[in-house]
Amino acid sequence: MRILSSSFCSLLLCSLVSAQVIAADDSAAYKPIEPKPLIAGHVVVPLFPPGHPALKAGPGSDQEEKFNINNGKVGAVTNIHNPSIEVYLADPAKANGTSVVIAAGGGNNTCNVGGEGTDIAAWFNSLGVSCFVHRYRLKPYVSAVDALLDTQRAMRTVRARAEEWKIDPNKIGHIGFSAGGEQTARLALTFDEGKSDSADPVERVSSRPDWIVLVYPGWVPGSLSLEKVPTNLPPTFLVCPGTGDVFHAQQTVEFYNALFETGRTMKPKPLNIEMHIYGEGKHGGAISARQGIPYGKWQLRLAEWATDLKLLPEAK
Template sequence: MKKFILLLGCLILSINTAFSQQIIPLWHDGVPNSQPTEVTEIHETERILWIEQVQKPTLEIYLPAKAHATGRAVLILPGGGYRGLAYDWEGTDFAKWFNSNGITAFVLKYRLPISDSVVESHKAPLQDAKRAIRTIRANSKNWNLSEDQIGVMGFSAGGHLASTLGTHFDHEEVIEADSINTLSARPDFMILIYPVITMKEPYGHDGSRNNLLGENPDEAMIEYYSNETQVSENTPPTFLLHATDDDAVPVENSLMFYKALKEKGHQPEMHIYPEGGHGFALAIGHDHLEGWTERLYDWLETLD
């Protein structure tokens, strides 16, 4: 019987490897900052895969063919205003694009602060993002990755979470230590796509701020999560993309972050398109905006 179980385990592993895609739990010994509830996760698939009330955060792994794997990896954080996750639109679709360029990708299904299962709302998304980077780094040899080429990509509110990870990675957190949590949570680069950056008026995105911090946050919390104020010399290399006519998350979010990076001695790359609105993702069918992923690929090549 033991031999059968061992053979079955090897078969499952080989199947997962053959498809180069699997989903793993982010936390193995209980999810921190959580409490039991009767809430269940919601999946809607009318136009895109939209997920709410995440209960068990996971990493979905996309491995390119070994023959052209570059050793680089990207953690992808879908947007959704900290209310939900545009999981395929700003997640798995991009994982496949990265794979086509030899880059390993991980889509994070992170907890949302408005879930009843979260105890301290504002902490949960960042706890999951830090854990995800550390998990990738801890398994870098198994996934044929370079430990110093693990970046993060975020869209809209996911861009806020990505920029929070890039500016708060070394902030103290009270989580029971294990071998993974001792590793660095600093991403080696950041890709911020029409990101929410500030929590301040007049350019903050009200929905993201209210969902993350509550409707009446104190000034200290607003300052802490206004990431243009949190940039340091150790903030990772950054790629920014926005559209001027974005009427949901004003382009000033990217402009302020660019300015803050420059003031700290960084040389970020930023592309501002005149039209595109908000949430255009791959921008398929959007004329010259559709070529933005080529600009991203070119920038990634400069990181070598």
């Protein structure tokens, strides 16, 4: 069993007194339903084995995940009780070793794995980046506890299987959109180096992302502690529209400021942290043209930033 920090345990205890908490009395006997692929032919990897203490037999766990189909493809998923990653490896002819875990948004009520998941994987794959589309647990699970455990486990799982998937274990990123950005932020603030004495080989591996991207991120105000941040922060890219998405823009800037104060004094050189707040634009939309406004090309700025970090090769 994983040993949790005191602050993490406090969050867990708070969640247990909530009216929305999921009973876990039968977790030891709980055998979760295997998640189905979002796109036929892709491998889905459940993050926890059956009987793992992180899994809970909550309301609806005896039913399959619910897929919302849009234009013939899965646009969103709900009823997630068996968190997973779905594997989208880059074409070997293009693969450069860089990879990323993708966390879609949806207000912790749904996981918008279409536009903010499989579409993002297709774009990264075109750049030679392998991807892992994450399905994390939603309400009434707790984003700061259950979903965060899923996020940390996703990072460990990818790194533990790096050789199998032919990726560089030191170039694994995490990108989150909206509520998925909350998971990216929490991961950046809580990662650890793993527990070398764990009986679980996955738990021996670091959960630290090597780079992170937050796209119009959001969390419940005051729920994210930014007073103290790790001194070995990963390079960070943040993007959001401005006055057209005030709530998320303010949180994007808040997160940037919190990291900046630590990052500017990091050794041997300051943290590479870049933020883009666009003058026009609205919340959501992932990668889309947005009727030609500059915000419709934010992904090009991300590619430039990643190239500067040697995560992507220089264009020929």
